[in-house]
Amino acid sequence: GNSVTQMEGPVTLSEEAFLTINCTYTATGYPSLFWYVQYPGEGLQLLLKATKADDKGSNKGFEATYRKETTSFHLEKGSVQVSDSAVYFCALFDVDSSYKLIFGSGTRLLVRP
Amino acid sequence: DGGITQSPKYLFRKEGQNVTLSCEQNLNHDAMYWYRQDPGQGLRLIYYSQIVNDFQKGDIAEGYSVSREKKESFPLTVTSAQKNPTAFYLCASSLWAAAGNQPQHFGDGTRLSIL
Secondary structure, three states: OOEEEEOOOOEEEEOOOOEEEOEEEEOOOOOEEEEEEEOOOOOEEEEEEEOOOOOEEEEOOEEEEOEOOOOEOOEEEOOOOHHHOEEEEEEEEEHHHOOEEEEOOOEEEEEEO | OOOEEEEOOEEEEOOOOOEEEEEEEOOOOOEEEEEEEOOOOOEEEEEEEEEOOEEEEOOOOOOEEEOOOEOOEOOEEEOOOOOOOOEEEEEEEEOOOOOOOOOOEEOOOEEEEEO
């Protein structure tokens, strides 16, 4: 069935370091892909999305490119800040999945000053 | 501002008790969802509703029940049959369920614990 795999955390970086959080997926159709962010004690917020191959989603300095050939949607940011510390979830939506989002297990990012 | 309101923020359940978690949205969204989040894990879908007076089971519906009598409201009842209810519960909504390019909007969650 459809699934999402994320790199395990926590990821600990110093401020202004480069961030990559890996995400790969398995899907039978042509899914839309999402990154969500969860700050402590809060719900999830949409960070960015891509709906077809080679699309690049971007927001707040974060980017991710939909790579169909490698079934990946890695999240990147050139220079992280302390305020980026949160849990990041990769997710896919495929209509074959009964109209639901399938989430990865989340990757915790900790940015130190 | 439009959004999703979940209440209460913290909830405690006694053995054998049913408890109801509230979820209200003013985004005029057709679809609503309930997820369960356990520490270090992703979100698992409990129930979802594509339209008023209709709902479907998700991956872990046992021990839970829902209703969708109004477009704005999608309450979740955690029944005594749910033997391990301690978790963080998240409600979400989207414009309509089949629109894959429409993101889901989330509330701030309810943390349920056993007394």
